[in-house]
């Protein structure tokens with residue numbers, strides 16, 4: 155439950171650029187037409203994964219979303235994982251778009267969360283429109299620490315597994331239609347220790363049902379027909395193309411809403427927690443993730459033929475999703491769905507400096523007024539996390555201390571977000587970290 159809580163929006167004091175907020179009732183202006191997953195207007199990465207067409211300047215301001223691609227990701231190395239500051243939408247080269255500090259250790263992907271960071275988020279570069287997704291992982295642990303494995307669509311349909319680090323025997327399942335909070339939607343599934351034991355968590359999603367399975371055992375089934383809302387005359391059932399997101403984030407930050415902090419079990423201990431002491435960060439361990447696209451048969455509903463998903467109507471329901479052949483790649487972070495070639499470096503030299511540099515990648519310091527964002531900047535993110543992969547965080551807590559992320563946290567941004575004019579917290583979904591400074595764009 156506790157998904158709903160009022161949050162105070164704290165603008166980072168030192169921010170030089172203040173991105174405009176956006177929501178269903180306050181769409182973005184033409185100059186910065188894209189409403190990011192976190193509810194702020196910009197161009198570039200704001201227009202890629204997570205861009206909300208319903209809150210953007212127009213439905214076509216967001217870059218078309220790459221269609222589903224069935225694949226198993228083994229995380230043997232960092233290939234296919236691209237920092238979000240370097241991603242322009244080419245899902246043929248990138249499987250996962252990352253913020254924060256992912257790293258590879260023992261053929262597993264670690265999502266890390268060093269002190270005073272906002273953790274790590276990986277989002278799939280392609281979208282699933284129904285289908286199955288499975289992940290084998292161990293959660294993090296500790297007060298205020300949240301591990302999540304979710305599907306999140308650009309119009310905020312959502313299917314979740316979430317784990318709070320104070321309860322290692324529970325997987326919390328949840329779902330949303332258009333991000334509308336309803337505490338009845340949450341249900342717990344009991345299991346054995348999620349921190350020390352790998353489990354396989356699966357979401358089977360069809361136009362009529364969502365099934366959560368753990369280690370092959372059905373834990374919960376949601377039927378579309380039970381989600382009908384007679385007032386709005388629609389099914390409040392997740393039904394739009396969604397990215398897979400893996401994340402580790404601090405629910406227990408003082409800047410988060412009280413509901414979120416309580417839900418997460420209290421404030422994160424950045425000093426004395428066992429994983430901070432032993433390894434210098436909290437971590438969640440992903441062995442693999444497997445995406446199987448929906449077999450839509452002859453129907454276009456849920457199909458992945460073609461290259462792109464877009465929306466043709468503000469309703470944002472499954473019958474307004476268009477399966478097409480649009481381009482999904484920007485020429486630079488100055489681009490938007492309205493002008494995909496903007497900032498093309500072959501056309502002009504380093505000349506055009508964007509007026510609003512912080513508005514190119516959501517979460518860059520000052521760009522998103524999100525709680526949890528702090529004001530000190532860092533460029534440490536440019537270092538390749540895989541470089542440290544030889545060392546060892548001991549999952550049992552007996553680390554030799556070698557494994558050092560160089561952690562002085564460059565990631566920032568908050569776990570909370572403001573969606574539309576409703577203030578609400580979308581916990582796991584709503585989170586991102588940013589590593590590098592603006593640098594790269596506009597070159």
Ligand SMILES: *[C@@H]1O[C@H](CO)[C@@H](O)[C@H](O)[C@H]1NC(C)=O
Pocket residue numbers: 155318321324326340341342417
């Ligand atoms: C699920 O488990 C969490 C954590 O133990 C608890 O706070 C919450 O109340 C439970 N929710 C339901 C719906 O039982």
Ligand SMILES: *[C@@H]1O[C@H](CO)[C@@H](O)[C@H](O)[C@H]1NC(C)=O
Pocket residue numbers: 334383384385386390
């Ligand atoms: C139906 O939708 C309206 C508008 O979103 C919402 O206020 C109401 O709570 C919903 N009813 C149910 C039973 O979910």
Ligand SMILES: *[C@@H]1O[C@H](CO)[C@@H](O)[C@H](O)[C@H]1NC(C)=O
Pocket residue numbers: 361378389391392393455471472473
């Ligand atoms: C999806 O769209 C189809 C028709 O296009 C409709 O029959 C079905 O109810 C929709 N599903 C949901 C969950 O709204």
